[in-house]
Amino acid sequence: MRTRLAFLLSGMAVAMMQLAFAQDGSMSLPKTVEAGNAFTIQSTGSGKATLYIIGLGQVLKRNVQLGEATFFPAGSLYNAGHYLVVFAGDSSTESDSFDVVPASKPADLSFLAKPSRLPVGLHDGITGAVYVFDAYHNLIAAPTPVSFELSNPSGTVQKRVVVTREGAAWAGMDSTARQGMDRFVARIGEISSARVVGQVPGDPCGLKMNARQSGQQVQLVTDPVRDCNGNAVPDGTIVTFTEAYNGGQSTVDVPLKHGIAEVQMASHNGATISVASGVVLGNQIRWEK
Amino acid sequence: MLKSLLILCAFFTATSGIASAQAAVRVEPPNLQGPRPLPEQTGTAAIRDYLQSWQSLRAAFEQNRADLLDPDFVGTARDKLTDTIQQQVNLGIRTHYQDRAHDLQIVFYSPEGLSIELTDKVEYDVKVLDHERVKTIQHLSARYVIVLTPAEVRWRVRVFQAAPE
Numbered sequence: 271m272r273t274r275l276a277f278l279l280s281g282m283a284v285a286m287m288q289l290a291f292a293q294d295g296s297m298s299l300p301k302t303v304e305a306g307n308a309f310t311i312q313s314t315g316s317g318k319a320t321l322y323i324i325g326l327g328q329v330l331k332r333n334v335q336l337g338e339a340t341f342f343p344a345g346s347l348y349n350a351g352h353y354l355v356v357f358a359g360d361s362s363t364e365s366d367s368f369d370v371v372p373a374s375k376p377a378d379l380s381f382l383a384k385p386s387r388l389p390v391g392l393h394d395g396i397t398g399a400v401y402v403f404d405a406y407h408n409l410i411a412a413p414t415p416v417s418f419e420l421s422n423p424s425g426t427v428q429k430r431v432v433v434t435r436e437g438a439a440w441a442g443m444d445s446t447a448r449q450g451m452d453r454f455v456a457r458i459g460e461i462s463s464a465r466v467v468g469q470v471p472g473d474p475c476g477l478k479m480n481a482r483q484s485g486q487q488v489q490l491v492t493d494p495v496r497d498c499n500g501n502a503v504p505d506g507t508i509v510t511f512t513e514a515y516n517g518g519q520s521t522v523d524v525p526l527k528h529g530i531a532e533v534q535m536a537s538h539n540g541a542t543i544s545v546a547s548g549v550v551l552g553n554q555i556r557w558e559k
Numbered sequence: 560m561l562k563s564l565l566i567l568c569a570f571f572t573a574t575s576g577i578a579s580a581q582a583a584v585r586v587e588p589p590n591l592q593g594p595r596p597l598p599e600q601t602g603t604a605a606i607r608d609y610l611q612s613w614q615s616l617r618a619a620f621e622q623n624r625a626d627l628l629d630p631d632f633v634g635t636a637r638d639k640l641t642d643t644i645q646q647q648v649n650l651g652i653r654t655h656y657q658d659r660a661h662d663l664q665i666v667f668y669s670p671e672g673l674s675i676e677l678t679d680k681v682e683y684d685v686k687v688l689d690h691e692r693v694k695t696i697q698h699l700s701a702r703y704v705i706v707l708t709p710a711e712v713r714w715r716v717r718v719f720q721a722a723p724e
Contacts, residue, residue: 302723322694324654324687327639329646349639352701352721354685358694365695369723384671397670407635409718411704436704438667438676440593
Protein backbone atom coordinates (compact mmCIF):
# COMPACT_ATOMS: atom_id res chain seq x y z
CA MET A 271 0.00 0.00 0.00
CA ARG A 272 2.81 2.39 0.95
CA THR A 273 4.62 1.65 -2.28
CA ARG A 274 1.51 2.22 -4.36
CA LEU A 275 0.79 5.53 -2.58
CA ALA A 276 4.36 6.69 -3.17
CA PHE A 277 4.06 5.86 -6.83
CA LEU A 278 0.74 7.70 -7.04
CA LEU A 279 1.99 10.90 -5.40
CA SER A 280 5.22 10.93 -7.37
CA GLY A 281 3.23 10.22 -10.50
CA MET A 282 0.96 13.22 -9.98
CA ALA A 283 3.93 15.55 -9.62
CA VAL A 284 5.65 14.15 -12.67
CA ALA A 285 2.44 14.20 -14.72
CA MET A 286 2.25 17.99 -14.29
CA MET A 287 5.71 18.30 -15.83
CA GLN A 288 4.85 15.91 -18.64
CA LEU A 289 1.70 17.82 -19.49
CA ALA A 290 3.74 20.98 -19.92
CA PHE A 291 6.13 19.21 -22.28
CA ALA A 292 3.37 17.60 -24.32
CA GLN A 293 2.19 21.01 -25.39
CA ASP A 294 5.49 21.46 -27.19
CA GLY A 295 5.14 18.33 -29.31
CA SER A 296 6.56 14.86 -29.16
CA MET A 297 9.92 13.26 -29.73
CA SER A 298 10.73 11.13 -32.71
CA LEU A 299 12.53 7.87 -32.13
CA PRO A 300 12.82 4.51 -33.85
CA LYS A 301 10.43 1.78 -32.76
CA THR A 302 13.25 -0.75 -32.70
CA VAL A 303 17.03 -0.53 -32.93
CA GLU A 304 19.26 -3.47 -33.69
CA ALA A 305 21.76 -4.10 -30.93
CA GLY A 306 24.97 -2.19 -31.54
CA ASN A 307 23.61 -0.03 -34.37
CA ALA A 308 23.71 3.74 -34.44
CA PHE A 309 20.44 5.61 -33.99
CA THR A 310 19.06 9.10 -33.54
CA ILE A 311 16.41 10.56 -31.27
CA GLN A 312 14.82 13.82 -32.34
CA SER A 313 13.43 16.02 -29.60
CA THR A 314 11.06 18.96 -29.91
CA GLY A 315 10.79 22.23 -28.05
CA SER A 316 13.63 24.46 -27.00
CA GLY A 317 16.07 24.91 -24.18
CA LYS A 318 18.34 22.52 -22.39
CA ALA A 319 17.27 19.13 -21.13
CA THR A 320 18.65 15.83 -19.97
CA LEU A 321 18.01 12.75 -22.04
CA TYR A 322 17.74 9.46 -20.20
CA ILE A 323 17.59 6.04 -21.81
CA ILE A 324 16.61 3.63 -19.09
CA GLY A 325 16.41 -0.12 -19.26
CA LEU A 326 17.36 -3.20 -17.31
CA GLY A 327 20.08 -3.84 -19.87
CA GLN A 328 21.69 -0.40 -19.97
CA VAL A 329 21.30 3.15 -18.73
CA LEU A 330 22.44 6.22 -20.70
CA LYS A 331 22.28 9.91 -19.87
CA ARG A 332 23.07 12.91 -22.12
CA ASN A 333 22.78 16.66 -21.83
CA VAL A 334 20.91 17.79 -24.93
CA GLN A 335 19.51 20.83 -26.61
CA LEU A 336 15.77 20.41 -27.20
CA GLY A 337 14.72 20.64 -30.82
CA GLU A 338 17.90 18.99 -32.00
CA ALA A 339 18.62 15.42 -32.92
CA THR A 340 20.74 13.39 -30.52
CA PHE A 341 22.95 10.90 -32.30
CA PHE A 342 24.05 7.68 -30.66
CA PRO A 343 26.95 6.08 -32.49
CA ALA A 344 27.26 2.36 -33.15
CA GLY A 345 27.91 0.40 -30.00
CA SER A 346 26.02 2.80 -27.71
CA LEU A 347 23.14 0.43 -27.00
CA TYR A 348 23.97 -3.25 -27.33
CA ASN A 349 21.86 -5.11 -24.78
CA ALA A 350 18.49 -6.19 -26.13
CA GLY A 351 15.53 -5.02 -24.13
CA HIS A 352 12.76 -2.51 -23.67
CA TYR A 353 14.02 1.03 -23.03
CA LEU A 354 12.34 4.08 -21.64
CA VAL A 355 13.38 7.39 -23.20
CA VAL A 356 12.95 10.52 -21.09
CA PHE A 357 13.66 14.14 -21.99
CA ALA A 358 13.70 16.08 -18.74
CA GLY A 359 13.87 19.84 -18.99
CA ASP A 360 13.70 22.43 -16.25
CA SER A 361 9.93 22.52 -16.27
CA SER A 362 8.85 19.72 -18.53
CA THR A 363 9.36 16.03 -19.15
CA GLU A 364 8.54 13.86 -22.11
CA SER A 365 8.90 10.12 -22.38
CA ASP A 366 8.44 7.27 -24.80
CA SER A 367 9.85 3.79 -25.20
CA PHE A 368 11.45 1.59 -27.81
CA ASP A 369 13.05 -1.83 -28.14
CA VAL A 370 16.61 -2.87 -28.79
CA VAL A 371 16.46 -6.17 -30.65
CA PRO A 372 19.26 -8.72 -30.96
CA ALA A 373 21.59 -8.43 -33.93
CA SER A 374 20.34 -10.65 -36.72
CA LYS A 375 23.67 -12.42 -37.19
CA PRO A 376 24.33 -15.29 -34.78
CA ALA A 377 27.74 -15.16 -33.14
CA ASP A 378 27.61 -17.76 -30.41
CA LEU A 379 25.90 -21.05 -29.65
CA SER A 380 25.34 -22.41 -26.21
CA PHE A 381 25.36 -26.14 -26.95
CA LEU A 382 24.75 -28.88 -24.44
CA ALA A 383 25.03 -32.50 -25.55
CA LYS A 384 24.13 -35.44 -23.35
CA PRO A 385 25.30 -37.98 -22.46
CA SER A 386 29.05 -37.80 -22.95
CA ARG A 387 29.27 -41.61 -23.07
CA LEU A 388 26.67 -44.20 -23.98
CA PRO A 389 26.30 -47.72 -25.42
CA VAL A 390 26.09 -48.26 -29.16
CA GLY A 391 22.77 -48.77 -30.92
CA LEU A 392 20.44 -46.60 -28.82
CA HIS A 393 17.60 -44.84 -30.65
CA ASP A 394 17.53 -41.12 -29.78
CA GLY A 395 20.14 -41.90 -27.14
CA ILE A 396 22.02 -38.64 -27.73
CA THR A 397 20.38 -35.23 -27.39
CA GLY A 398 21.71 -31.78 -28.06
CA ALA A 399 20.12 -28.47 -27.14
CA VAL A 400 21.25 -25.03 -28.28
CA TYR A 401 20.50 -21.44 -27.50
CA VAL A 402 21.53 -18.93 -30.17
CA PHE A 403 23.16 -15.61 -29.25
CA ASP A 404 24.41 -12.57 -31.11
CA ALA A 405 27.80 -10.92 -30.62
CA TYR A 406 26.51 -9.05 -27.55
CA HIS A 407 25.21 -12.26 -26.02
CA ASN A 408 21.60 -11.35 -26.67
CA LEU A 409 19.35 -14.37 -27.24
CA ILE A 410 18.20 -14.33 -30.87
CA ALA A 411 14.51 -15.12 -30.62
CA ALA A 412 13.82 -14.94 -34.37
CA PRO A 413 13.47 -18.41 -35.99
CA THR A 414 16.92 -19.56 -37.07
CA PRO A 415 17.81 -22.92 -38.66
CA VAL A 416 20.38 -24.90 -36.70
CA SER A 417 22.17 -27.89 -38.19
CA PHE A 418 22.98 -30.80 -35.87
CA GLU A 419 25.51 -33.36 -37.13
CA LEU A 420 26.73 -36.51 -35.43
CA SER A 421 29.64 -38.19 -37.16
CA ASN A 422 31.71 -41.20 -36.15
CA PRO A 423 35.22 -42.22 -37.19
CA SER A 424 33.87 -44.68 -39.76
CA GLY A 425 32.36 -41.76 -41.67
CA THR A 426 28.69 -42.29 -40.82
CA VAL A 427 26.91 -38.95 -40.44
CA GLN A 428 23.49 -38.22 -39.03
CA LYS A 429 22.18 -34.76 -39.77
CA ARG A 430 19.10 -32.85 -38.66
CA VAL A 431 18.15 -29.24 -39.31
CA VAL A 432 15.93 -27.70 -36.68
CA VAL A 433 14.52 -24.16 -36.63
CA THR A 434 14.81 -22.40 -33.29
CA ARG A 435 11.79 -21.28 -31.39
CA GLU A 436 12.33 -18.45 -28.91
CA GLY A 437 16.06 -18.89 -29.47
CA ALA A 438 16.17 -22.58 -28.57
CA ALA A 439 16.35 -25.81 -30.57
CA TRP A 440 17.10 -29.43 -29.84
CA ALA A 441 17.70 -32.68 -31.71
CA GLY A 442 17.90 -36.35 -30.83
CA MET A 443 20.41 -38.68 -32.48
CA ASP A 444 20.86 -42.45 -32.51
CA SER A 445 24.09 -43.86 -31.21
CA THR A 446 25.64 -45.81 -34.06
CA ALA A 447 26.54 -49.50 -34.24
CA ARG A 448 30.29 -48.95 -33.91
CA GLN A 449 32.13 -47.98 -30.78
CA GLY A 450 34.38 -44.94 -30.84
CA MET A 451 34.47 -41.22 -30.22
CA ASP A 452 31.77 -39.43 -32.18
CA ARG A 453 31.74 -35.73 -32.93
CA PHE A 454 28.47 -33.89 -32.30
CA VAL A 455 28.34 -30.47 -33.92
CA ALA A 456 25.71 -27.73 -33.83
CA ARG A 457 26.15 -25.20 -36.59
CA ILE A 458 24.60 -21.99 -37.91
CA GLY A 459 26.44 -20.75 -40.95
CA GLU A 460 30.06 -20.33 -39.94
CA ILE A 461 29.32 -20.54 -36.23
CA SER A 462 29.64 -23.97 -34.74
CA SER A 463 30.12 -25.70 -31.45
CA ALA A 464 31.31 -29.30 -31.10
CA ARG A 465 31.14 -31.94 -28.41
CA VAL A 466 32.64 -35.41 -28.26
CA VAL A 467 30.37 -38.31 -27.42
CA GLY A 468 31.95 -41.64 -26.53
CA GLN A 469 30.11 -44.68 -27.81
CA VAL A 470 31.01 -47.82 -25.92
CA PRO A 471 30.06 -51.43 -26.63
CA GLY A 472 26.72 -52.63 -25.36
CA ASP A 473 26.07 -55.68 -23.22
CA PRO A 474 27.72 -58.96 -24.27
CA CYS A 475 25.78 -60.89 -26.85
CA GLY A 476 25.96 -64.65 -27.52
CA LEU A 477 28.24 -65.26 -24.54
CA LYS A 478 29.78 -68.70 -24.94
CA MET A 479 32.35 -70.75 -23.00
CA ASN A 480 34.20 -73.98 -23.64
CA ALA A 481 35.45 -76.48 -21.05
CA ARG A 482 38.31 -78.95 -21.00
CA GLN A 483 40.05 -81.09 -18.42
CA SER A 484 43.23 -79.58 -16.98
CA GLY A 485 44.81 -81.93 -14.49
CA GLN A 486 42.38 -82.36 -11.61
CA GLN A 487 40.47 -79.24 -12.62
CA VAL A 488 38.25 -78.05 -15.41
CA GLN A 489 39.54 -75.19 -17.58
CA LEU A 490 36.77 -72.76 -18.67
CA VAL A 491 37.41 -70.25 -21.46
CA THR A 492 34.97 -67.94 -23.18
CA ASP A 493 34.98 -67.09 -26.85
CA PRO A 494 35.94 -63.46 -27.52
CA VAL A 495 33.17 -61.49 -25.85
CA ARG A 496 31.36 -59.05 -28.15
CA ASP A 497 28.16 -57.03 -28.11
CA CYS A 498 25.32 -57.64 -30.54
CA ASN A 499 26.94 -55.27 -33.07
CA GLY A 500 30.25 -57.10 -33.01
CA ASN A 501 32.12 -54.56 -30.88
CA ALA A 502 34.58 -56.09 -28.44
CA VAL A 503 33.37 -55.74 -24.88
CA PRO A 504 36.12 -53.88 -22.95
CA ASP A 505 38.65 -55.69 -20.80
CA GLY A 506 37.77 -55.53 -17.15
CA THR A 507 34.12 -56.39 -17.73
CA ILE A 508 33.23 -59.04 -15.19
CA VAL A 509 32.22 -62.53 -16.33
CA THR A 510 30.76 -64.88 -13.74
CA PHE A 511 31.27 -68.65 -13.87
CA THR A 512 28.99 -70.77 -11.69
CA GLU A 513 29.42 -74.49 -11.03
CA ALA A 514 26.60 -76.43 -9.34
CA TYR A 515 27.18 -79.95 -8.07
CA ASN A 516 25.67 -82.33 -5.48
CA GLY A 517 23.62 -79.54 -3.94
CA GLY A 518 26.66 -77.26 -3.66
CA GLN A 519 27.66 -74.23 -5.74
CA SER A 520 30.89 -72.38 -6.56
CA THR A 521 31.01 -68.97 -8.19
CA VAL A 522 34.02 -67.16 -9.63
CA ASP A 523 34.04 -63.57 -11.02
CA VAL A 524 36.68 -63.04 -13.68
CA PRO A 525 37.50 -59.78 -15.52
CA LEU A 526 37.87 -59.96 -19.26
CA LYS A 527 41.49 -59.92 -20.37
CA HIS A 528 42.42 -59.62 -24.04
CA GLY A 529 38.73 -60.02 -24.85
CA ILE A 530 38.19 -63.34 -23.12
CA ALA A 531 37.64 -64.68 -19.60
CA GLU A 532 39.18 -67.87 -18.34
CA VAL A 533 39.32 -69.71 -15.06
CA GLN A 534 40.03 -73.14 -13.56
CA MET A 535 37.44 -74.64 -11.24
CA ALA A 536 37.29 -77.88 -9.32
CA SER A 537 36.24 -80.75 -11.51
CA HIS A 538 33.07 -82.47 -10.24
CA ASN A 539 31.58 -85.20 -12.32
CA GLY A 540 28.01 -84.33 -13.34
CA ALA A 541 28.38 -80.66 -12.40
CA THR A 542 26.42 -78.01 -14.26
CA ILE A 543 28.57 -75.02 -15.24
CA SER A 544 27.08 -71.73 -16.48
CA VAL A 545 28.49 -68.38 -17.55
CA ALA A 546 27.00 -64.88 -17.34
CA SER A 547 27.98 -61.22 -17.55
CA GLY A 548 25.74 -58.78 -15.77
CA VAL A 549 22.19 -59.63 -16.76
CA VAL A 550 23.31 -61.53 -19.86
CA LEU A 551 23.30 -65.32 -19.58
CA GLY A 552 25.63 -67.43 -21.67
CA ASN A 553 25.65 -71.12 -22.38
CA GLN A 554 25.52 -73.98 -19.87
CA ILE A 555 27.68 -77.13 -19.82
CA ARG A 556 27.09 -80.45 -18.04
CA TRP A 557 30.57 -81.63 -17.09
CA GLU A 558 31.41 -85.33 -17.37
CA LYS A 559 34.95 -86.41 -16.67
CA MET B 560 -2.89 -30.88 -18.92
CA LEU B 561 -6.00 -29.23 -17.48
CA LYS B 562 -5.18 -30.68 -14.10
CA SER B 563 -1.70 -29.34 -14.43
CA LEU B 564 -2.95 -25.86 -15.29
CA LEU B 565 -5.37 -25.85 -12.38
CA ILE B 566 -2.64 -26.85 -10.00
CA LEU B 567 -0.33 -24.15 -11.29
CA CYS B 568 -3.06 -21.50 -11.12
CA ALA B 569 -3.93 -22.57 -7.59
CA PHE B 570 -0.28 -22.43 -6.65
CA PHE B 571 0.15 -18.93 -7.94
CA THR B 572 -3.00 -17.68 -6.34
CA ALA B 573 -1.49 -18.87 -3.11
CA THR B 574 2.07 -17.76 -3.67
CA SER B 575 1.68 -14.56 -5.62
CA GLY B 576 1.48 -12.83 -2.26
CA ILE B 577 4.92 -14.16 -1.43
CA ALA B 578 6.59 -13.73 -4.76
CA SER B 579 5.38 -10.25 -5.57
CA ALA B 580 3.11 -8.31 -3.26
CA GLN B 581 0.97 -6.68 -5.90
CA ALA B 582 1.62 -8.45 -9.15
CA ALA B 583 -1.16 -10.45 -10.73
CA VAL B 584 0.16 -13.73 -12.05
CA ARG B 585 -1.35 -15.77 -14.83
CA VAL B 586 0.20 -19.02 -15.99
CA GLU B 587 -0.65 -20.39 -19.41
CA PRO B 588 -0.43 -24.14 -20.01
CA PRO B 589 3.08 -25.09 -21.13
CA ASN B 590 3.69 -25.03 -24.87
CA LEU B 591 6.74 -27.21 -24.88
CA GLN B 592 9.14 -28.23 -27.57
CA GLY B 593 11.40 -31.08 -26.65
CA PRO B 594 11.08 -34.75 -25.77
CA ARG B 595 11.24 -34.44 -22.04
CA PRO B 596 7.97 -34.18 -20.12
CA LEU B 597 7.90 -31.38 -17.61
CA PRO B 598 6.98 -32.58 -14.13
CA GLU B 599 4.44 -30.32 -12.46
CA GLN B 600 6.69 -29.82 -9.48
CA THR B 601 9.54 -28.69 -11.71
CA GLY B 602 7.43 -26.19 -13.64
CA THR B 603 5.96 -24.82 -10.45
CA ALA B 604 9.39 -24.41 -8.85
CA ALA B 605 10.84 -22.69 -11.90
CA ILE B 606 8.01 -20.15 -12.07
CA ARG B 607 8.10 -19.54 -8.33
CA ASP B 608 11.86 -18.90 -8.47
CA TYR B 609 11.50 -16.63 -11.50
CA LEU B 610 8.84 -14.52 -9.79
CA GLN B 611 11.06 -14.23 -6.75
CA SER B 612 13.83 -12.94 -8.99
CA TRP B 613 11.76 -9.82 -9.64
CA GLN B 614 11.97 -9.03 -5.94
CA SER B 615 15.74 -9.13 -5.87
CA LEU B 616 15.87 -7.23 -9.17
CA ARG B 617 13.67 -4.50 -7.72
CA ALA B 618 15.74 -4.23 -4.56
CA ALA B 619 19.03 -4.28 -6.44
CA PHE B 620 18.04 -1.48 -8.83
CA GLU B 621 16.40 0.62 -6.15
CA GLN B 622 19.41 0.40 -3.84
CA ASN B 623 22.02 0.20 -6.61
CA ARG B 624 23.36 -2.97 -5.02
CA ALA B 625 24.31 -5.63 -7.53
CA ASP B 626 25.03 -8.16 -4.78
CA LEU B 627 21.29 -8.45 -4.17
CA LEU B 628 21.00 -10.17 -7.55
CA ASP B 629 23.18 -13.09 -6.52
CA PRO B 630 20.55 -15.46 -5.12
CA ASP B 631 18.40 -15.33 -8.25
CA PHE B 632 20.57 -14.44 -11.25
CA VAL B 633 23.55 -16.14 -12.78
CA GLY B 634 25.72 -15.93 -15.88
CA THR B 635 24.82 -13.48 -18.60
CA ALA B 636 21.72 -12.16 -16.87
CA ARG B 637 23.60 -11.33 -13.70
CA ASP B 638 26.51 -9.81 -15.61
CA LYS B 639 24.27 -7.53 -17.66
CA LEU B 640 22.13 -6.43 -14.73
CA THR B 641 25.27 -5.80 -12.67
CA ASP B 642 26.69 -3.63 -15.44
CA THR B 643 23.44 -1.66 -15.61
CA ILE B 644 23.49 -1.03 -11.87
CA GLN B 645 27.08 0.16 -12.15
CA GLN B 646 26.02 2.56 -14.92
CA GLN B 647 23.27 3.87 -12.64
CA VAL B 648 25.80 4.43 -9.87
CA ASN B 649 28.15 6.28 -12.22
CA LEU B 650 25.34 8.52 -13.47
CA GLY B 651 23.72 9.18 -10.09
CA ILE B 652 20.55 7.41 -11.17
CA ARG B 653 18.29 5.05 -9.29
CA THR B 654 15.33 3.20 -10.74
CA HIS B 655 12.41 1.60 -8.99
CA TYR B 656 10.78 -1.25 -10.86
CA GLN B 657 7.42 -2.51 -9.66
CA ASP B 658 5.97 -5.48 -11.49
CA ARG B 659 2.19 -5.29 -11.78
CA ALA B 660 1.22 -8.31 -13.85
CA HIS B 661 2.83 -11.42 -15.27
CA ASP B 662 1.44 -13.65 -18.01
CA LEU B 663 3.74 -16.65 -18.08
CA GLN B 664 4.24 -19.66 -20.26
CA ILE B 665 6.92 -22.35 -20.25
CA VAL B 666 8.06 -22.89 -23.84
CA PHE B 667 11.14 -25.12 -23.62
CA TYR B 668 12.43 -27.80 -21.29
CA SER B 669 15.77 -29.01 -22.59
CA PRO B 670 16.15 -32.77 -23.14
CA GLU B 671 18.76 -33.20 -20.44
CA GLY B 672 16.67 -31.21 -17.96
CA LEU B 673 19.25 -28.49 -17.42
CA SER B 674 17.33 -25.47 -18.67
CA ILE B 675 13.80 -24.15 -18.79
CA GLU B 676 12.71 -21.28 -21.01
CA LEU B 677 9.74 -19.06 -20.20
CA THR B 678 8.02 -16.16 -21.83
CA ASP B 679 6.43 -13.50 -19.68
CA LYS B 680 4.25 -10.60 -20.73
CA VAL B 681 5.05 -8.23 -17.91
CA GLU B 682 3.37 -5.02 -16.96
CA TYR B 683 5.46 -2.89 -14.67
CA ASP B 684 6.01 0.61 -13.41
CA VAL B 685 9.36 2.27 -13.46
CA LYS B 686 10.31 5.34 -11.49
CA VAL B 687 13.50 7.16 -12.48
CA LEU B 688 15.40 9.25 -9.97
CA ASP B 689 18.42 11.38 -10.81
CA HIS B 690 20.32 12.42 -7.70
CA GLU B 691 17.20 11.60 -5.69
CA ARG B 692 14.93 13.79 -7.83
CA VAL B 693 12.08 11.94 -9.49
CA LYS B 694 12.31 12.44 -13.24
CA THR B 695 9.45 10.28 -14.44
CA ILE B 696 7.17 7.42 -13.56
CA GLN B 697 5.96 5.28 -16.40
CA HIS B 698 3.79 2.23 -16.81
CA LEU B 699 5.36 -0.11 -19.34
CA SER B 700 4.67 -3.51 -20.76
CA ALA B 701 7.13 -5.84 -22.40
CA ARG B 702 7.46 -9.44 -23.37
CA TYR B 703 10.37 -11.11 -21.66
CA VAL B 704 12.19 -14.28 -22.62
CA ILE B 705 13.79 -15.99 -19.67
CA VAL B 706 16.10 -18.99 -19.45
CA LEU B 707 16.49 -20.64 -16.07
CA THR B 708 19.10 -23.16 -15.05
CA PRO B 709 19.18 -25.23 -11.89
CA ALA B 710 21.46 -24.36 -8.99
CA GLU B 711 21.83 -26.30 -5.75
CA VAL B 712 18.34 -25.77 -4.41
CA ARG B 713 16.59 -23.48 -6.87
CA TRP B 714 16.27 -22.31 -10.45
CA ARG B 715 18.27 -19.19 -11.29
CA VAL B 716 17.77 -16.77 -14.16
CA ARG B 717 20.53 -17.08 -16.77
CA VAL B 718 18.96 -15.15 -19.66
CA PHE B 719 16.59 -12.24 -19.00
CA GLN B 720 15.69 -10.23 -22.03
CA ALA B 721 12.78 -8.14 -23.21
CA ALA B 722 11.65 -8.56 -26.81
CA PRO B 723 9.14 -6.59 -28.89
CA GLU B 724 5.58 -7.76 -28.26
